[in-house]
Amino acid sequence: MRRRGNDTLLVLLLAMLTTLARGEAPPSAVQTGTPRRVIAADSSTKTLAAVGPDGRVEWRLPCGPIHDLHLLPDGHLLYQDGWTRIVELDERRRPVWEYDATTNGNATRPVEVHAFERLPDGTTMVVESGPARIIEVDRAGVIRRTISLRVDAPSTHSDTRNARKTDTGTYLVAHEQDGVVREYDAAGSIVWEYDVPLFDRPKSKGHGPESFGDQVYSAVRLANGNTLIGTGNGHGVLEVTPGKEIVWRIGQHDLPGITLAWVTQVRRLPNGNTLLVNCHAGPDQPQIVEVTPTKDVAWTFRDFTTFGNSLPVAIVATP
Template sequence: MHRQFTVLCLALLLAPFAELATAADAPARKFIAADSSKQTIAIISEDGTVAWERKIGPLHDLHVLANGNVLFQDSWTHVLEVNPKTDAVVWEYEAKTAPGNEGRRIEIHAFQRLENGNTMVVESGRARILELDLQNNVVTTIPLKVEHPSAHHDTRLVRKLDTGNYLACHESDGAVREYDPSGKVVWEYNVPLFGRDRANGHGVEAFGNQCFSAIRLKNGNTLISTGNGHGIIEVTPAGQDVWSIHQEDLPGIQLAWVTSLQVLPGGNVLIGNCHAGPKNPQLIEVDRQKRVVWTFKDFERFGNSLTNSQILTMDGKPVKKVLR
């Protein structure tokens, strides 16, 4: 009896350490994420501690730059670059007071720091891409094709490609369009409904084709998050679907409004799972065999509107080449 009691006590003492050992064996990720419902943007270290945090308003895009600064928005019209070490604002753009925008409804849902140091800002409501220099002088303007104009829905994420073209997700049109520098549409893909009817809402019960993110892969294909289509699809230049993940494909996980994407070193894909509720993780890393490699779920610091993220390190190694 004494021996059984001793063994039981040892088991109870060791149980927490076994759990910690299991957690230690899991992949570790440092990342930035933002949730406008909690008015929070934060960098989370690999050990789960907060490395930096700031209050925000509405947000649909963010970037940690090569210099370590954070490029993000704290309202639908205000984009800023902040040094997280000092919290100093080193650059900013306010769309509502920009020349020609006074009195107009303008929203920003995408922006990007370019290799030449300029900043691309996409203005919904005016349906245009701007490239701004450090003094906010407009050096390039690209008009966008929008069939269902809306200051809130003209675009979601837009990225300038290595070719000089622009890849834009048009949420209200349910389409991904590639533009050349003159504004000509050179490629277009209409996100399918896969034979289903549209359903209102934002959560797992909703359904549509309001795409959020598109990435041009090295093989020339395009990886697309389908928003309220609850999934991601990879399509060829000819529009053929060659790989996909749908709402119920990941064991124990339901996808809801699939938002930001990131292709990681080694080929894994980080998926933003927004509006999916506390039973589901907000971030999911999967491999190409659709196996879940890593997840993040925190409904205290973040909430049900975690739209955007970026992995910064993987098991202590910086993620230098960002494809997102």
């Protein structure tokens, strides 16, 4: 038995030496299920990076605080480098456009951006916490549209988290501090809202699994008209009908062997599964999880070498 163990160690050592000799970094990511490419960012490691299906880092860039991230149809990447700077990178990761949120009337007032999106007409939607507004700006940074937001508990850092413009032209906004998802029409009127429930559980401070609240992070309108919600420190995912009925839910401990903490971005995949980002859950937990409608875990991603415990955004290639 000792000989066999020594042989195994020797094989592992030789494999490591071969990798180093080739100048390759050892894999940093661990995936379960079908391996895939991931682009993600982490505020604690100040890193934006792409990790291949083999678990190796393809590229990395320094990155400031970040709460949103998009891969555009032309292969460009739209991300933020800090709370007020939005940057578009081309396929070679060269900046080709950027927007400074301290402009357009914000020079003398606090502002943070936690959501943005490239729209089909080429303008960019920017959601401003502090000024409490949505603006759509052109390539020159000129405002083409403004929508005022309702905020009951104003906070420059927490007025909003992610927001998305729907196919019907409305705006779904996750109001973190208020604990409410609000849908606005083009005139700024609220046409639908959903108060994220606490399920009779008391609020608890913190960021990890021990915390609890209704600090909602994201809301996405589904093809069936329902809304998919990442509940932030509510540790879960909700699918809600227009009539505000919960028709599907993932709770903190619903997934075998997985503990959910701050559930940030959520996405319904073409295969019907749901992708969720599990932030602040600790190094023993996956940072990204794919779940089937029956709550089976189809895929997970964990990389606490490239990233850390503050990974709120991710783009995952479908296999």
